[in-house]
Amino acid sequence: MSHPEGELVGTLLYGSPGIVVSFEDRALMHLQIVITTKLRRREGFIFSWTESTDDETESGRSAIWLDASSILYYRYSVSRVPNINRDWIERLMVSANSAGGLFFSVEPPPVIPVLKSRS
Numbered sequence: 001m002s003h004p005e006g007e008l009v010g011t012l013l014y015g016s017p018g019i020v021v022s023f024e025d026r027a028l029m030h031l032q033i034v035i036t037t038k039l040r041r042r043e044g045f046i047f048s049w050t051e052s053t054d055d056e057t058e059s060g061r062s063a064i065w066l067d068a069s070s071i072l073y074y075r076y077s078v079s080r081v082p083n084i085n086r087d088w089i090e091r092l093m094v095s096a097n098s099a100g101g102l103f104f105s106v107e108p109p110p111v112i113p114v115l116k117s118r119s
Contacts (some may be wrong), residue, residue: 013073014064021049021062026082027107032074033084034092034102035066042068046101063101087111 010028012021023031031047038045044067051060066072088107096102 008077010074010076013075014066014070016071018071018073019064023104025076025078027104028074028076029082030085030088030092030107031102031104033089034096035072037093038096038102039066039068039070044068045096047096047104048101049104085110 008025009022010025012023012028012031013019014021035047044065046063047066048061048063051062085107087110091105091108092102095105
């Protein structure tokens with residue numbers, strides 16, 4: 001998975017000895033919340049994401065099966081916990097609860113309330 005320059009990149013390690021997947025720290029925190037919620041409910045699911053090569057001309061998709069017996073390790077590049085975007089959590093949870101499973105999507109732009117003018 002490619003990352004814009006300057007982003008802090010954490011990793012998700014899956015299984016033993018482990019598959020290593022890199023996500024930006026902020027994205028990884030949101031994924032951790034969604035994945036943990038599903039696993040606490042003892043709900044198994046597919047987690048998939050797209051991957052890009054360094055030259056961005058080709059990309060692929062990866063997927064893993066997650067259930068209560070999965071071995072997961074989240075490693076962040078910094079100790080600071082990012083602010084949580086509830087809209088992003090909701091979008092990821094809707095995906096996780098679908099037949100296709102959790103598909104990683106980038107953070108949605110903030111919702112700016114529209115003020116109605118009084119006429």
